[in-house]
Amino acid sequence: MILYLQMLFTFFKIGLFSFGGGYAILAMIQHEVVINRAWLSSAEFFDIVAISQMTPGPIAINAATFIGYHKAGLVGGVFCTLGVILPSLIVMTLITVSYLKLKDKPWFRAIFKYLRPLSIGLIASAGIMAGRDAIVDVFSVGVFVLAFVLSWRLKINPFYMLLGAGVIGYFFG
Amino acid sequence: MLLRLFLVFLKIGAFTIGGAYAMIPLIRKEVVQKHKWLSDEDFLDGLAAAQSCPGPIAINISIYTGYRIGKSRGLLVSVLGTLLPSLIVILFIAAFFDRFSGLEAVRRIFHALKPAVVALIAVPVIQMSQSGGISRYTFWLPLLALILIAWLSINPIYLILLTICGAVVYALIMQRGQKRGRS
Secondary structure: OHHHHHHHHHHHHHHHOOEOOHHHHHHHHHHHHHHHOOOOOHHHHHHHHHHHHHOEOOHHHHHHHHHHHHHHHHHHHHHHHHHHHHHHHHHHHHHHHHHHHHOOOHHHHHHHHHHHHHHHHHHHHHHHHHHHHHOOOHHHHHHHHHHHHHHHHOOOOHHHHHHHHHHHHHHHO | OHHHHHHHHHHHHHHOEOOHHHHHHHHHHHHHHHOOOOOHHHHHHHHHHHHHOEOOHHHHHHHHHHHHHHHHHHHHHHHHHHHHHHHHHHHHHHHHHHHHOOOHHHHHHHHHHHHHHHHHHHHHHHHHHHHHHOOOOOOHHHHHHHHHHHHOOOOHHHHHHHHHHHHHHHHHHHHHHHHHHHO
């Protein structure tokens, strides 16, 4: 029971402090779950990130459900998912009701003017930490460069990109 | 109506792969163009709010759309619709993953998937920087955050709280300065 509550609390914190969607949430998960709680190894975390990208639905929800299940079964999966959406349910509902009033307040606009660039730094740091773990030899450098060019320049759908990477890995990895 | 709302979000949750940015155009198509539940302006306002709020963007936009269409019951069914496909598919995969993760072939596949995931994280950083997230006055902020988080292992939560406090104080000081300037 204590583990379930810890999961709920940890993922609540993750949901509450991640601004900018999926990738910011992944960066927070990495910090809280891998570094602070040590529920997962860094390698396991990136396996889960890859799977979350390739399955339907919001990436953050997929990752939260997977981590919860991996650590504590079905109930764990439900608790982590609940934890990560509870802040949304509270904050987004309040904002939905009052957004039109808030959006012209200077202090409200200032918060997001500075939070957005901060989120970019946060996501970049997740990329750096992932890179330390994933880009280790000539093969992985090649895959990284190819994947980067394909998704940046050709805006290829992440699912097909990862599918292609998986096939390459199966034959040449 | 609630049932239709649920089915629309269930469909979007089940058939979009790659997160919120894949889902948004579909939600817009269903909610604004097909069912005409919201005007395009209302939807874009909601989208702006969903992107500024903490949490998953897809969940935030479901909360907004659901609430605007059917108050709290609408909110509940649209969030459930978005969540359920994720939950079911992931629980199914997670149940089998431990058994497969030790296989040689699976290791080889992930050897290539991992650097590809790094690329997937790197691309939105560039896109977000280009799409107006960073200006001449704020470019130091992501750089500083990057160094503090990636190399000094500072908890991002402190940086976020500090940024929120700093922004509010700065805005209030500017506001007072403007008032004094006018009077």
